[in-house]
Amino acid sequence: MKPINEATTIFLSRSANEGYARMVAACFMAQLDPTLDELGDVKTAVSEAVTNAIVHAYPNCLGMVTMRLRLFEDSSMEIMVKDKGVGIEDVERARTPLFTTGGGERSGMGFTIMESFMDTLKVRSSPGKGTSVTMRKKISRRVGGTR
Amino acid sequence: MPVTCTSEDRKLLAVIYGEVDHHAAKSIIEELDRQIDLAMPRHLTLDLAGVTFMDSSGIAVLLRALRRVRELSGSVKVVHIPEQAIRVLRAAGVDRLMKFES
Numbered sequence: 001m002k003p004i005n006e007a008t009t010i011f012l013s014r015s016a017n018e019g020y021a022r023m024v025a026a027c028f029m030a031q032l033d034p035t036l037d038e039l040g041d042v043k044t045a046v047s048e049a050v051t052n053a054i055v056h057a058y059p060n061c062l063g064m065v066t067m068r069l070r071l072f073e074d075s076s077m078e079i080m081v082k083d084k085g086v087g088i089e090d091v092e093r094a095r096t097p098l099f100t101t102g103g104g105e106r107s108g109m110g111f112t113i114m115e116s117f118m119d120t121l122k123v124r125s126s127p128g129k130g131t132s133v134t135m136r137k138k139i140s141r142r143v144g145g146t147r
Numbered sequence: 148m149p150v151t152c153t154s155e156d157r158k159l160l161a162v163i164y165g166e167v168d169h170h171a172a173k174s175i176i177e178e179l180d181r182q183i184d185l186a187m188p189r190h191l192t193l194d195l196a197g198v199t200f201m202d203s204s205g206i207a208v209l210l211r212a213l214r215r216v217r218e219l220s221g222s223v224k225v226v227h228i229p230e231q232a233i234r235v236l237r238a239a240g241v242d243r244l245m246k247f248e249s
Binding site: 015016018019022036037040041043044047048051054055097104105106107108109110112113116117 | 173176211235
């Protein structure tokens, strides 16, 4: 299915940009007239994916993080967060609830939350090359809403 | 200030404001740690009424506060949790771990 709308933003892996990324995704999603819960769920999933890139992708320096947003005719939204950082050695282990390589201040629940709030989640990674996280969510069509 | 605290008789009330994400978590944790060290509370109440957004970094903040206060044999209660934060806590299964009051 081809997207009916698309937007891409690229930003430095600074934690100050986590809020920026959430806002961009929320603004773009507004076209689908989401409920507050759907908006919150997508913002949270974006926050988790972007935070993972910011915390883990570039351990000793700053790098760029790309977020691509797409809307489809069936009222679904796709978010892809991509980096060219260190990559994940074992994706399956990384997706295990509570697993983190980030130390005591990380909860290890990022992927669990993305899986919970989005309909689908795909993680592709190559150590030394980078990681991409792609997730989709179908937004409910509301009676009486305008598109 | 993302956290404002008041304490009396080893009861500590911490009111958290704004977005509790990875960016904000470090300073929130530092302030909570400092206040817990000062007050040595038997009871900690975390008031989330002013929280506009929370992700799993917020969970880490809550769990750290829980651990620190439990080390002092104290208890933690979380109150006025906004809907978005409740959904995150439930998704992570953390709602089973501590006392929540909406």
